[in-house]
Amino acid sequence: MFKIEAIIRPNRLEAVKRALSEAGYNGMTIVDLHGIGNQKKFAHTNRGPKFITDVIDKTRIEIFASDKDVDEVTSVIIENARTGEVGDGRIFLTPVSWAMRIRNDDVADAAL
Numbered sequence: 001m002f003k004i005e006a007i008i009r010p011n012r013l014e015a016v017k018r019a020l021s022e023a024g025y026n027g028m029t030i031v032d033l034h035g036i037g038n039q040k041k042f043a044h045t046n047r048g049p050k051f052i053t054d055v056i057d058k059t060r061i062e063i064f065a066s067d068k069d070v071d072e073v074t075s076v077i078i079e080n081a082r083t084g085e086v087g088d089g090r091i092f093l094t095p096v097s098w099a100m101r102i103r104n105d106d107v108a109d110a111a112l
Helices: 010-022 067-081
Strands: 002-008 029-035 042-045 050-053 056-065 089-095
Touching (some): 002 067, 010 029, 010 056, 056 067
Antiparallel strands (some): 029 056
16 A cells, blocks of 8 residues: 655645545545745735745645555546646655554555
């Protein structure tokens, strides 16, 4: 099993969530974050004066998937997060050696 972490544009979150849900993958953790990547500095206005920043708002989606589902989950994310512009994000896969659902002691894929 794998932990799939996708860092995407916040404005693509709803499309990614909807597509994952339609594909049968409903369980995920969503975190709003800020980061600095390959994008250049840009002007930003938020209720006042314009300022220059290189810190960009991003959203991280974390999904745990069985080995057989990893390709489909990552494909769904890519198809729905991609705009073709710099800053579309990254996907990271981390092997998970063990998982347990606390409620009923299900382990491994049954815990997903």
